[in-house]
Amino acid sequence: MSINIKLNKLTIVLLLKIIIFTNFFSVAGEVNKNIIEKKIEGINFPVQILKNELISKNSIFVLEHKPGAIIEIENFYEKNVEPRINTVLNLESLVTEVDNWEPGVMGFAFSPFFKKDKLIFVTYSNKNNQLVLSKFSYNPETKKAPLSSEKKILVIDRYHPIGEQDDHVGGTIKFHPIDNNLYLASGDNRRPDLSQDVNKFYGKILRINPFLAENGKNYSSIKENPFVKINGEPEILFIGLRNPWSFSFDEETGDIYIPDIGSEYIEELNIVKYSEFNDFLNFGWSCYEGTYEIYHKHYEDVSKSSKLCKSNINNKKFKFVKPSIQYLHDSIINADYIYGNSITGGALYKNSSSIWNNHYFFGDLVSSNIWFVDMKKKQKIGINLSYGEDLGLTSIVQIDDKLLATSYMGMIYQINLPEKKIFENLVYNKPFITKDLPAMKFINENNHTIYTHGSGFYKLLKKIRYYLDLLPF
Numbered sequence: 001m002s003i004n005i006k007l008n009k010l011t012i013v014l015l016l017k018i019i020i021f022t023n024f025f026s027v028a029g030e031v032n033k034n035i036i037e038k039k040i041e042g043i044n045f046p047v048q049i050l051k052n053e054l055i056s057k058n059s060i061f062v063l064e065h066k067p068g069a070i071i072e073i074e075n076f077y078e079k080n081v082e083p084r085i086n087t088v089l090n091l092e093s094l095v096t097e098v099d100n101w102e103p104g105v106m107g108f109a110f111s112p113f114f115k116k117d118k119l120i121f122v123t124y125s126n127k128n129n130q131l132v133l134s135k136f137s138y139n140p141e142t143k144k145a146p147l148s149s150e151k152k153i154l155v156i157d158r159y160h161p162i163g164e165q166d167d168h169v170g171g172t173i174k175f176h177p178i179d180n181n182l183y184l185a186s187g188d189n190r191r192p193d194l195s196q197d198v199n200k201f202y203g204k205i206l207r208i209n210p211f212l213a214e215n216g217k218n219y220s221s222i223k224e225n226p227f228v229k230i231n232g233e234p235e236i237l238f239i240g241l242r243n244p245w246s247f248s249f250d251e252e253t254g255d256i257y258i259p260d261i262g263s264e265y266i267e268e269l270n271i272v273k274y275s276e277f278n279d280f281l282n283f284g285w286s287c288y289e290g291t292y293e294i295y296h297k298h299y300e301d302v303s304k305s306s307k308l309c310k311s312n313i314n315n316k317k318f319k320f321v322k323p324s325i326q327y328l329h330d331s332i333i334n335a336d337y338i339y340g341n342s343i344t345g346g347a348l349y350k351n352s353s354s355i356w357n358n359h360y361f362f363g364d365l366v367s368s369n370i371w372f373v374d375m376k377k378k379q380k381i382g383i384n385l386s387y388g389e390d391l392g393l394t395s396i397v398q399i400d401d402k403l404l405a406t407s408y409m410g411m412i413y414q415i416n417l418p419e420k421k422i423f424e425n426l427v428y429n430k431p432f433i434t435k436d437l438p439a440m441k442f443i444n445e446n447n448h449t450i451y452t453h454g455s456g457f458y459k460l461l462k463k464i465r466y467y468l469d470l471l472p473f
Helices: 002-035 192-196 300-313 423-429 438-445 456-470
Strands: 036-040 046-050 060-064 069-074 084-090 105-110 119-125 130-137 151-157 170-175 182-186 204-209 236-238 256-260 266-272 325-328 343-349 359-364 370-374 382-386 393-399 402-407 412-415
Touching: 002 036, 046 105, 046 393, 046 402, 060 105, 069 105, 084 119, 119 170, 130 170, 130 182, 151 204, 192 300, 256 343, 256 359, 266 343, 266 359, 359 393, 382 423
Parallel strands: 105 170, 343 393
Antiparallel strands: 036 412, 046 060, 060 069, 069 084, 105 119, 119 130, 130 151, 170 182, 182 204, 204 236, 256 266, 266 325, 343 359, 359 370, 370 382, 393 402, 402 412
8 A cells, every 4th residue: 555655656746747847848949939030031042131220210121142132121110011122232143153052142231421422332252253342332212222333342362263162251241330440251261271371361350441542452451450560461350260150249349249150060159359359369260170179180171271370379479269159069969959060140139128238149050049148247158049940040130129030041030039038948948058168178188089071080981981892792
């Protein structure tokens, strides 16, 4: 009899636990479901959203990466009015036709002096495999920026032959909220060694003044840019980046948030104060991926970086920047959608009446995870806000008091921020992410190696396997 009573009690406890956890996960699922709201669909590969109240208070402007256009979505904020699309600038005739999703129209920005000059700045991959920065004149009467108004400012040659796949283009452009200079991110062109070369534009962030032409160029370099002082190119502000995508600024302080897409191991977010911009900052690639030391190891992609990395690491002028946030690729930890494989920036939310004020939001293209970082906290911790739904995130941006996100699948989403931070739910969503990866620290200190499909050792094993399969026994 006593045994039956104990079993019954145990059964009751187990049933209660099942009920509690089932209820928790269903509630968590509902919370997650309510966070992501589809606002519009049918856009061609949107990757960026801006607003320009000098044109319209009820419109948003969207960059269609492919085939290549800037469109205005009118009546976006009107609840009972059908949105209407106006193509402001059609760039399809200028953009590369390579069948690869990275090249296209890469970024756009309205001039900080738009009220007077009516200029729209655009970066795109042209048919000669070049990254082009141009400006176009907007006509308020026609609500168009004609192609004939194009004036090229800067052209960066690429190493890929015309017609072949062109990767790691970069192309995000932003005007700084304090100095009004134009900042342009350029990817490493799948030539990792060039990221450490202060005489090449690849794997860099450039800073220029596109309103003042000098020295035979359609722009001027900023005299405070650091690397010209050691015989580097005068346009270069930051070095050591791989494929920085959708960087952004703190509109109040001018600090920069740079997501950098990793190769084999790590995704990283770098946060730098405006006061440190001129300090010879080196973000590490291709000497490091995140905090993993790779330049002297097996990884074939960075085999040409060893000599230059050793020189730059020993150069006391360079300040190597460690990631503010980093996370391992899911492929490394043999998991699906725990973290991701391709970081997507990112917006620092500003709303003094919201609990989410000064929280940075970013995501991952592959896993569709969305994290937030409370920038008021000394320790930077990425906490998962949303997961589970395949979103195809290409950017996250604040428009007015709303957070919007773009998807390569043609959608624009609104991220509805909860009224409360229910940490009991958030903790169980996904693991936290921070600047620390203890596994990488252990590997570096003990000179261990992680072998992946990109390593020379792995490729050697594939060759051995191939020839073994050819043997007649």
